[in-house]
Amino acid sequence: MKVPFLDLDAQYQSIKPQILAAIDSVLEKKDFIQGKRCQDFADHFVKLHGGNYGVPCANGTSAITVALRTLGIGAGDEVITQTNTFFATVEAIAEVGATPVLVDCNANTYGIDVEQVATKINSKTKAIIAVHLYGNAGNMEAVTTLAKKHKLLVLEDCAQAHMTKFDGVAAGAWGDASTFSFYPGKNLGAYGDAGLIIFKDEEQFKLGSMLVNHGRTKKYEHDYLAGNFRMDGLQAAILDVKLPHLDTWTKKRQEAAAYYDVAFKERGFKVIEKEAKGTCVYHLYVVEVSNRDEVMSSLKEKGIETGIHYPVPMHLQPAMSSLGHKQGDFPVAEKAAERIVSLPIFPEMTKEQMDYVIKSFFEVAKK
Ligand SMILES: *Cc1c(COP(=O)(O)O)cnc(C)c1O
Numbered sequence: 085m086k087v088p089f090l091d092l093d094a095q096y097q098s099i100k101p102q103i104l105a106a107i108d109s110v111l112e113k114k115d116f117i118q119g120k121r122c123q124d125f126a127d128h129f130v131k132l133h134g135g136n137y138g139v140p141c142a143n144g145t146s147a148i149t150v151a152l153r154t155l156g157i158g159a160g161d162e163v164i165t166q167t168n169t170f171f172a173t174v175e176a177i178a179e180v181g182a183t184p185v186l187v188d189c190n191a192n193t194y195g196i197d198v199e200q201v202a203t204k205i206n207s208k209t210k211a212i213i214a215v216h217l218y219g220n221a222g223n224m225e226a227v228t229t230l231a232k233k234h235k236l237l238v239l240e241d242c243a244q245a246h247m248t249k250f251d252g253v254a255a256g257a258w259g260d261a262s263t264f265s266f267y268p269g270k271n272l273g274a275y276g277d278a279g280l281i282i283f284k285d286e287e288q289f290k291l292g293s294m295l296v297n298h299g300r301t302k303k304y305e306h307d308y309l310a311g312n313f314r315m316d317g318l319q320a321a322i323l324d325v326k327l328p329h330l331d332t333w334t335k336k337r338q339e340a341a342a343y344y345d346v347a348f349k350e351r352g353f354k355v356i357e358k359e360a361k362g363t364c365v366y367h368l369y370v371v372e373v374s375n376r377d378e379v380m381s382s383l384k385e386k387g388i389e390t391g392i393h394y395p396v397p398m399h400l401q402p403a404m405s406s407l408g409h410k411q412g413d414f415p416v417a418e419k420a421a422e423r424i425v426s427l428p429i430f431p432e433m434t435k436e437q438m439d440y441v442i443k444s445f446f447e448v449a450k451k
Pocket residue numbers: 143144145146169170172173215241243244264265266267277278279
């Protein structure tokens with residue numbers, strides 16, 4: 085049996101006629117870039133997340149960059165985020181000229197360690213970026229309470245967290261700005277690059293909409309130096325076809341994860357733990373082992389794809405050496421990075437595939 089890491093083809097086959105019709109409609113109407121079709125998708129997406137205003141964007145990375153710029157964060161400012169994230173989070177902070185200040189994560193939820201955030205706040209600190217890694221909602225109550233106390237802005241990196249919730253409120257609706265990625269492999273994936281920012285405030289929405297599009301409101305009048313971070317119409321049309329399925333796809337991921345959880349927990353393996361008030365949408369299904377290389381090669385031989393998200397925390401990335409960190413600075417994230425392995429999970433996964441993954445995993449994995 086073959087078990088891919090995710091099965092984009094199975095999903096495509098299930099919605100192919102609607103996708104092709106949507107693509108045809110973009111080509112017929114030449115809705116190639118930004119414009120009404122992209123804003124319509126952004127409005128639909130934001131409605132589903134209970135936020136206020138959505139800015140369609142080129143990808144999840146530029147969404148973070150533009151969100152930071154819109155909130156007025158730049159040179160001389162510090163932005164606190166967790167070291168266990170995808171590179172884009174820190175890249176965007178550096179891109180706007182601010183300094184990323186890293187903290188460790190919680191060993192069980194992999195969310196930002198809010199107590200450690202508190203120790204890093206100083207007069208230069210402007211914002212906290214909480215990353216809902218793996219789709220597991222971070223403790224937004226703790227993050228927003230701390231931010232309020234110190235008058236800091238809150239950003240949520242929701243690239244892996246479409247439709248996840250904390251205390252009944254969607255990730256994306258907590259922060260001053262929240263960013264999503266529609267990279268093809270994400271829980272809601274385009275057929276190319278796309279992203280989105282959710283703003284709470286209407287003025288910030290207006291500014292953000294300008295900052296994705298050369299700082300302009302009129303065709304050749306530019307109020308700000310900004311750049312081009314626009315969404316393209318084909319991606320918006322495709323995402324709008326997929327969006328109504330997201331709830332069902334998310335539930336199927338959660339069902340698959342629950343099935344895995346029972347098996348792995350029974351044998352004492354460490355899996356993602358949810359916050360007491362949080363949900364997880366399982367962009368990734370992560371389990372910890374002490375013999376990862378062996379596990380990955382053995383599963384590969386059996387036709388099962390796996391991954392590591394992520395093998396090197398941000399404080400140990402060569403590109404971040406200017407932050408002056410060393411091995412040992414964030415022991416929780418470092419230990420996790422050595423032990424985590426991501427197993428296949430996707431909405432179309434069959435029970436037979438899951439049983440095969442579980443059986444093959446137990447044949448080799450050590451706690
Ligand atoms: C995927 C991802 C991003 C970047 O999104 P792109 O659309 O690939 O630019 C940012 N942050 C996290 C946590 C991600 O997983």
